[in-house]
Amino acid sequence: MTAELDDSFHVFDTTLRDGAQREGINLTVADKLTIARHLDDFGVGFIEGGWPGANPRDTEFFARAATELELKHATLVAFGATRRPNASAAEDPQVKALLESGAPVITLVAKSHDRHVELALRTTLEENLEMVRDTVSHLVAQGRRVFVDCEHFFDGYKANAAYATAVVRAAHEAGASVVVLCDTNGGMLPAQVQAVTGLVLADTGARLGIHAQDDTGCAVANTLAAVDAGATHVQCTANGYGERVGNSNLFPVVAALELKHGRSVLPPGALGEMTRISHAIAEVVNLPPSTHQPYVGVSAFAHKAGLHASAIKVDPDLYQHIDPELVGNTMRMLVSDMAGRASIELKGKELGIDLGGDRELVGRVVARVKERELKGYTYEAADASFALLLREELQRGEPGGPRRFFRTESWRVITEDRPDGSHANEATVKMWAKGERIVATAEGNGPVNALDRALLSALGRIYPQLAAFALVDYKVRILEGRSGTDSTTRVLITTTDGAAEWSTVGVADNVIAASWQALDDAYAYGLLRAGLEPQEQPEQQEQPE
Numbered sequence: 001m002t003a004e005l006d007d008s009f010h011v012f013d014t015t016l017r018d019g020a021q022r023e024g025i026n027l028t029v030a031d032k033l034t035i036a037r038h039l040d041d042f043g044v045g046f047i048e049g050g051w052p053g054a055n056p057r058d059t060e061f062f063a064r065a066a067t068e069l070e071l072k073h074a075t076l077v078a079f080g081a082t083r084r085p086n087a088s089a090a091e092d093p094q095v096k097a098l099l100e101s102g103a104p105v106i107t108l109v110a111k112s113h114d115r116h117v118e119l120a121l122r123t124t125l126e127e128n129l130e131m132v133r134d135t136v137s138h139l140v141a142q143g144r145r146v147f148v149d150c151e152h153f154f155d156g157y158k159a160n161a162a163y164a165t166a167v168v169r170a171a172h173e174a175g176a177s178v179v180v181l182c183d184t185n186g187g188m189l190p191a192q193v194q195a196v197t198g199l200v201l202a203d204t205g206a207r208l209g210i211h212a213q214d215d216t217g218c219a220v221a222n223t224l225a226a227v228d229a230g231a232t233h234v235q236c237t238a239n240g241y242g243e244r245v246g247n248s249n250l251f252p253v254v255a256a257l258e259l260k261h262g263r264s265v266l267p268p269g270a271l272g273e274m275t276r277i278s279h280a281i282a283e284v285v286n287l288p289p290s291t292h293q294p295y296v297g298v299s300a301f302a303h304k305a306g307l308h309a310s311a312i313k314v315d316p317d318l319y320q321h322i323d324p325e326l327v328g329n330t331m332r333m334l335v336s337d338m339a340g341r342a343s344i345e346l347k348g349k350e351l352g353i354d355l356g357g358d359r360e361l362v363g364r365v366v367a368r369v370k371e372r373e374l375k376g377y378t379y380e381a382a383d384a385s386f387a388l389l390l391r392e393e394l395q396r397g398e399p400g401g402p403r404r405f406f407r408t409e410s411w412r413v414i415t416e417d418r419p420d421g422s423h424a425n426e427a428t429v430k431m432w433a434k435g436e437r438i439v440a441t442a443e444g445n446g447p448v449n450a451l452d453r454a455l456l457s458a459l460g461r462i463y464p465q466l467a468a469f470a471l472v473d474y475k476v477r478i479l480e481g482r483s484g485t486d487s488t489t490r491v492l493i494t495t496t497d498g499a500a501e502w503s504t505v506g507v508a509d510n511v512i513a514a515s516w517q518a519l520d521d522a523y524a525y526g527l528l529r530a531g532l533e534p535q536e537q538p539e540q541q542e543q544p545e
Contacts, residue, residue, distance in 0.1 A: 006264070008232065009232050009233070009257075009263060009265050010045050010046060010178065010209065010232065010233040010234065011043075011044045011045050011046070011234060011236070011250075011253075011254060011265050011266070012044070012045065012046040012048065012077070012147075012209070012233060012234065012235045012236070013039050013044045013046065013047050013048065013074075013235075013236060013237065013238065013250055014048040014079075014211075014235055014236070014237055014247070015035060015039065015047075015237040015238040015241060015250070015281070016032050016035060016036065016047065016048060016049050016050055016061075017048045017049070017050045017051065017058075017079050018048070018235075018237055018242050018243070018247055019237035019238060019239075019241035019242050019247060020032075020050075020241070021242060021243040022241045022242055022243065022246060024287065025241060025285050025287070027057075027284075027285065028057075029057055029060050029061050029064060031284050031285070032049065032050070032061050033061070033064065033065065033068055033069060034284050035238070035281055035284055035285075036049065036065070036069055036071075036074075036076075037069070038238075038277050038280050038281050038284075039074060039238065039277075039281075040069075040071045040072055040073055040074045041072075041270075041273065041277065042266070042270055042273060042274065042277045043073045043074075043266040043267040043270035044073070044074050044250070044266075045073070045074060045075065045265075046074060046075050046076075046077050046105060047071075047074045047075070047076055047077060048077040048078075048079050048107060048235075049061050049062060049065060049076055049077065049078060049079075049103070050062070050078070050079060051078070051079045051080055052078050052080070052097045052098060052100070052101040052103075053080065053093065053094045053096075053097025053098065053100075053101075054080070054094065054097075059097070059101075062076075062078060062101040062102060062103060066102050073267055075104060075105055076103050076104070076105070077103055077105040077106065077107055077147070078098050078101040078103035078105070078106050078107070079106075079107045079109070080094055080095065080097070080098040080106065080107075080108060080109070081094060081108060081109050081110075082108050082109070082110050082128075082131040082132055082134075082135040082136075083095055083131050083134060083135045084131075085121060085122070085123035085127050085128075085131060086123070086127065088134070089134045089135040089137075089138035089139075090138055092135075095135060095138065095139070098139070098144075099139070099142055099144070103144075104144065104145060105144065105145045105146075105147065106139050106144050106145070106146050106147070107146075107147045107148070107149055107180075108132075108135055108136065108139075108146060108147070108148050108149065108171075108176075109148075109149045109151050110128075110131070110132045110148050110149065110150055110151065110167060110171065111128055111151055111152070111167070112150035112151060112152060112153045112156045112157075112163075112164045112167040112168070112182075113151070113152035113153070113155055113156030113159060113160075113164065114156065114159060114160045114163045114164075115156075115159065116151070116152055116156070125163060128167070129166060129167065129170045132148065132167060132170045132171050132174065133170050133171075133173075133174040134174075136148060136171055136174035136175055136176050137174045137175055140174070140175035140176075145177050146175065146176045146177060147176060147177060147178045147179075147180060147209065147233070148171035148176045148178070148179050148180065149180045149182050149211060149235075150164070150167055150168060150171070150179060150180060150181055150182055151182050151184050152182065152184045152185065153167075153168075153181040153182050153183070153184075154181065154182075154183045154187075154188045154192065154193065154196060155183075155184070155185060155187070157196050157200075164200075165200055165203050165204060168181075168200055168204045168206055168208075169203075169204045169206070171206070172204055172205070172206035172207075176206075177207065178206075178207050178208070178209045178232075178233045179204075179206045179207065179208055179209070180208070180209035180210065180211050180233060180235060181193075181196070181197060181200065181208060181209065181210055181211070181226065181231070182211040182212075183210075183211070183212045183213055183219075183222060184211075184213060185213065185215060186212065186213030186214055186215025186216060186219065186244070186245070187215055187216060188212070188216070188218070188222055189216060189218055189222070190218060190221045190222050190224075190225035191225070193210070193212070193222040193225045193226050193229070194225040194226065194228055194229045195229075197210070197225070197226045197229035197230060197231055198229040198230060201229065201230045201231075207232060207233070208226070208230065208231045208232070208233070209226075209231055209232070209233030209234065209235060210222070210223050210226035210227070210231045210233070210234055210235065210248075211235040211247075211248075212226075212235075212247070212248040213242065213243070213244065213245075213246070213247055213248075214240060214242070214244075214245050214246045214247060214248065214249075215244060215245055217245075219240070219246070219247060219248035219249065220248055220249055220252050220253055220256070222248070223236065223248045223253050224253065224256055224257075224261075227257070227261070234248070234253055234257075235247075235248070236248045236249060236250035236253050236254075237249070237250060238250050238251070238277075238278065238281045239251070239278055239281060239282060239287075239289070239290065239293065240293075241285065249293070249294075251274055251278055251293070251294070251295055251296050251327075252293075252294045252295055254266060254271070254274070255271065255274065255294075255295045255322075255327055258271050259271075259322055259326065271326060271327060271328075272325070272326065272327065272328045273328055274295065274296055274327045274328050275295070275296040275327055275328035275329045276328050278293070278296040279296070295322075295327045295329065296327060296328075296329060298329075300324070300329055301320055301324040301329055301330065301331045302331075353387065353390050353391065353394070355390070355394075361393060361394065364393050364396075365389070365390060365393050368389065368393065369386075369389070372389075372507075375488070375507055376479045376488045376490050376507040377490070377505055377507050378490065378492075378505060379505065381492055381503055381505075382492060382503045382504050382505035382521075383502065383503060384495075384502035384503055384504045384521060384522065384525035385503075385504045385505045385518075385521045385525075387525060387528075388521055388524060388525055391528075403533075403534040403535060404524065404534050405433065405459075405463065405523075405524055405527050405532070405534045406431050406432060406433040406459060406523075406524075407431065407432045407433075408429065408430075408431055408516075408520065409430040409431060409432060409437070410429075410430045411427065411428065411429045411430070411451065411454070411516060412427070412428050413425065413426070413427045413447040413450055413451060413512055414426045414427075415447055424443065425443060425444050425445065425446055425447045425449070425450040426441065426442070426443050426450055427441065427442055427443075427444065427447065427450035427451040427453070427454040428440070428441045428454060429441075429451070429454045429455055429458050431455075431458050431459065433458075433459055433462045433463070434462055436462070438458045438459070438462075439458075440454050440455075440457040440458035441454060441457075442454035442456075442457050447512055447515075448474065448511075448512065448515045448519075451512070451515065451516055451519060452471060452519055455519060455520075455523060456469075459523065463527055463532070465497075465526070465527060465530040465532070466523060466526070466527070468497045468498055469495055469496070469497055469522070469523065469526050470495065470496055470498075471493060471494070471495055471519075471522070472494050472495065472496050472501060473492075473493070473494035473503075474491070474492075474493055474494075474515075475491065475492040475493075476489060476490070476491055476511055476514075477489070477490045477491075477492075479507075487509075488507060488508070488509060489507070489508060489509070489510060489511045489514045490505065490506070490507050490514060491505065491506045491507075491511065491514040491515045491517075491518045492504070492505050492518065493505075493506075493515070493518040493519060493522050495522040495523075495525075495526060497526055497529060497530070500529070502522070502525055502526070502529070504518045504519075504521035504522045504525065505517075505518055505521070506518035506519075506520075506521070
């Protein structure tokens with residue numbers, strides 16, 4: 001049962017239709033149903049599901065939605081066009097398909113630019129107005145709520161303001177609940193949108209909405225400008241997905257309305273789910289979440305400069321426009337060669353390591369980070385390696401010094417070319433763990449995979465927790481050097497234990513050595529996550545004869 005939301009302001013999502021037009025997105029019906037559930041959880045008022053009758057996938061979506069979607073907040077919307085020229089809405093097959101979809105709300109796209117009417121529809125300006133009147137009134141008579149999208153409205157208004165306004169008036173007088181002004185080409189700027197929206201509102205008295213494309217990078221700003229001018233219906237897509245460069249992004253629009261305008265447009269508590277919903281939808285469409293997206297990106301509240309960190313240590317609001325928890329995000333401190341003492345202390349606290357205000361210790365960490373970054377290490381995306389570095393520095397002042405779970409005596413990898421063109425990769429590792437010397441050999445589908453398997457083979461008996469670990473991402477970057485193959489190599493590895501992921505870094509003059517360092521850190525940090533504590537001082541272990 002759909003919970004009734006306040007109808008005085010609409011958050012209308014068109015991810016399933018307009019958003020799906022983005023290059024690289026190809027949604028199945030199952031994908032669309034899943035995204036619809038996420039959007040409903042977020043609390044949008046309307047979900048535009050697609051164009052039934054125009055393609056079989058959208059027709060199937062509405063058929064399945066009738067039995068498979070139990071919406072708590074949103075109302076499902078079908079999208080279509082006004083009837084064909086010189087015909088009847090009651091007899092138009094696409095208008096019939098809109099009714100057959102069962103959707104209680106229908107959005108009609110209508111031409112509002114005079115040149116589009118004459119060149120694309122190939123009809124008269126008056127017939128286009130009649131197409132709007134006839135289609136809207138017919139659907140309203142059938143018990144449907146109707147919204148009308150005035151396509152190319154702002155360009156049309158610039159070319160012929162009287163005609164564009166007449167289309168709005170025709171839709172409104174025929175019974176449309178909302179008439180939406182569309183910046184279809186995405187070429188408008190906020191001042192233009194605000195001025196035109198205000199004029200049209202005064203001229204027609206219609207309830208207005210805004211649909212903005214992002215071709216100037218102003219879609220969110222244009223949407224908010226229209227709201228400032230009196231629009232009470234915003235059309236957006238999750239993560240700004242859409243044709244060309246995309247649509248107005250649902251998440252910064254809603255966050256601005258809630259947190260900057262003080263307008264409640266979501267159910268209570270829903271805003272705190274925003275980051276989770278954004279990332280969940282990105283997973284469904286199979287696109288990586290944008291790390292620098294406002295409000296919900298992992299870097300949205302990440303701080304790198306030492307000056308910023310010093311201020312944040314006093315008061316986080318000094319360098320953050322909102323509390324990230326309001327949108328379900330978190331503040332992150334980035335450790336780099338720009339790091340100062342405050343950055344290190346805050347990062348340690350974030351990782352659960354209390355540096356205790358020890359200035360000498362913090363100074364050693366800062367110096368070591370800067371020294372290692374000069375060699376090519378980066379800790380911005382390798383929190384696990386940084387946590388190990390912090391622990392090592394903490395233990396330098398303790399009896400016996402730093403402790404580890406295991407120590408590597410040596411490793412080697414052999415890659416063999418075979419006559420049939422295939423390759424064999426074999427790795428051998430010699431290690432010490434819990435006072436025992438272990439030699440293990442393993443094969444893999446690549447040299448790094450062979451090392452990973454050999455390491456697991458060597459330590460798996462002593463640390464059975466390692467069986468749950470899996471490498472899920474592997475990145476290589478060539479750093480400065482005389483040539484690509486003679487340069488320093490940095491490797492970032494992401495590992496999971498099934499419950500969480502962590503990233504580690506290795507740097508060396510060849511990719512295998514750098515990979516080994518990152519693997520070594522990955523296993524050590526994973527064992528710490530498993531609740532184990534290293535007890536040995538590896539440098540005191542017996543050497544082989």
